[in-house]
Amino acid sequence: MRGLAHRLRTLPLRSRLALLVASAVAIAVAAAAIVCWLLTRTQLRSELDNSLRNISAQSGAVQDALRGCAAGTNPGTGGTTNFAYIQVVGSDGSRCVFPYSEPVKVQPQDIAVARGTERDTLHNSVTENGAAVRVRTSRVLVGPGSAAVSVSRPLSEIDSSLNRLALLLAAVAGIGVIGAGAAGLWIARAGLRPVDGLTLAVEHVARTEDLTVRIPVEGEDEIARLSRSFNSMTAALASSRDRQSQLIADAGHELRTPLTSLRTNIELLARSEETGRAIPPDDRKALMASVKAQMTELAALIGDLQELSRPDAADPGPLQVVALHEVVTHAVERARLRGPDLSVGSDLRPWYVRAEPAALERALVNVLDNAVKFSPSGGSVEVALTEYGELTVRDHGPGIPAEELPHVFERFWRSPSARALPGSGLGLSIVARTIHQTGGEIALRPAAGGGTVAAIRIPGAPTPPPETYRPETP
Known part of the structure; x- marks a missing residue:
């Protein structure tokens, strides 16, 4: 059985389907x-039994048999009859014998009927020549007494018909199985034609890495x-590949500027040391x-790139119950240090959320850093x-x-008016990602x-539920 199952698994799918259908x-x-x-056999046997009952009821034949036997006429293995x-x-x-x-x-059973213990019987027997017969033995009144008379007919009458029927059914079954196998193979080919197309498409993608392939969809x-x-x-x-390519290109572009400036400055310092000037x-x-x-x-840009290198579906870390108002208070304090000439006011109500504390704090600091960076001196x-x-x-x-609002959360996107300001264009992208991982949402709108x-x-x-996270005060 295991060998057969293994051989079936090695067959092509359409061959297996055709074999299963057949x-x-x-x-x-x-x-x-x-x-x-x-x-059919049951019906023929029933008809044969009925014919034996009808023959037994024919008193003329029975009386002839009785008179012949009484006269001592017993031809033994005399001539055969076509009837009974x-x-x-x-x-x-x-x-x-008649x-x-x-x-x-x-x-x-026949002797039991002759002795009167049974009224009649219906059974199979054989002739002296070994031919199978169907026998019905019954008691028949003869004058003041009775006698047991057996009427039989050869089973070959129905056996030959059953044999011909068996051959006919076998031929029909064979033709049906062959036809079913051919039909199953045709159906398998027609049904698996889309799968063949899909297989060719997958093989093409694996061979050429061409992701523009599309399969026509019907039904x-x-x-x-x-x-x-x-x-x-x-x-x-x-x-995903386009975003990856764009990320690499944007990262290279953003890294080129600080690296060029850094190299220029270092070359000036090195030249000063070499020339003694x-x-x-x-x-x-x-x-x-x-x-x-x-x-x-550069350090900030590399940190942002490391943050964005994680897949969007990656586990952001263990979620904890965070006191959002305290995290915001911490971020406000840091914003005041970065913008000493600004007025940073806060009006905070208690609010507790489930988030990864470090990522949430980093996101809120980025939001406040943007506000400080774009605020005029002496503003608020x-x-x-x-x-x-x-x-x-x-x-x-x-x-x-x-017209720029739809792009503010894109990676490396920076407003033309902010090109001269420090930054990589990754801060708001990281903020949006962090907020979305907590199940929240963020939006920018004109004030x-x-x-x-x-x-x-x-x-x-x-x-506050139990085990609330509270950030450390700097």
């Missing part, structure tokens, strides 16, 4: 043929669903400050956390044009009177 049809046809043959064999059975097992009948072996069956899934998969892979102290101080700033910008930043859990950060900077409002909503509650 096997199913063969079993069904064989079962139908057997049932048909059994029903008749013989009289004695209580001692003796028999008197002329032109084949002598049939007396069975115990709503499983093959159509599989084709749609394949098309969706290749589209997602193509989009000292750089004026003020210029050297400015040069070192530029190097430090470029290194800081207003932070509010309502009792319904909406956090807003409003600045009074130049604002964001309406009344100028500036921009960043609105963040994270699911939570105003009351």
Whole structure:
């Protein structure tokens, strides 16, 4: 059985389908043929038994048999008749065969009828020549007494018909199985044609890495669903590869500027050391400050790239119950240190959320850093956390044009007006990703009177559950 199962698994799918269809049809046809043959045999046997009862009822034939036996006429193995064999059975097992009948072996059932213990019997027996017969023995009144008369007919009458029927059913079943196998192979080929197309498409993608391949979709069956899934998969892979290529290109572009500036400054310092020409102290101080700033910008850019290198579906870390108002307070303190000439006000209500504390704090610091960066000197930043859990950060900077708002959360995108300011264009992308991982949402909109409002909503509650995370105060 294991070897057969292994051989079946090695066959092509269409061959297995054709074989399964042919096997199913063969079993069904064989079962139908057997049932048909059994029903026919039962019907023929029933008709034969009825004919024996009718013959037994023909008193003329029975009386002739009795008179012949009484006269001592027993031709023994006389001539055969085309209709029935008749013989009289004695209580001692003796028999008197009707002329032109084949002598049939007396069975115990016949003797029981002759002795009067049974009224009649119906059974199989054989002639002296070994031919199978169907026998009916019954008691017949003869004058003041009675006698047992056996009437039999050869079973070859129905056996030959049953044999011809069996051959006919076998031929029909064979033709049906062959036809079913051919039909199954044709159906398998027609049904698996879309699978062949899908296989060719997958092999083409594996060979050429061409993710623009699409499979035509027809209908709503499983093959159509599989084709749609394949098309969706290749589209997602193509989009992922495009984003990866864009990320590498954007990262290279963003890294080129600080690296070029850093290399220039280092070359100036190296040339000064090699030539012995000292750089004026003020210029050297400015040069070192530029190097430090470029290194800081590179470190921040690399950190942002590491954060974005994680897949969107990656586990952000263990979620904890976080006191959002305290995290915002911490971020506000840091914003005040980075913008000492700004007024950063806050109006915070208690709100507790489930998030990864470090990632959430980093995201909120990025939002406030943006507000500080774009605020004019002497301006103000207003932070509010309502009792319904909406956090807003409003600045009074130049604002964001309406046509640029759809792009603010894209990686490396920077407004033309912000090209001269430090940054990589990754901060808001990281913020949006972090907020979405907590089940929240973030949006930027123009503020009344100028500036921009960043609105963040994270699911939570105003009351603190157990094990609440509270950030450390710097």
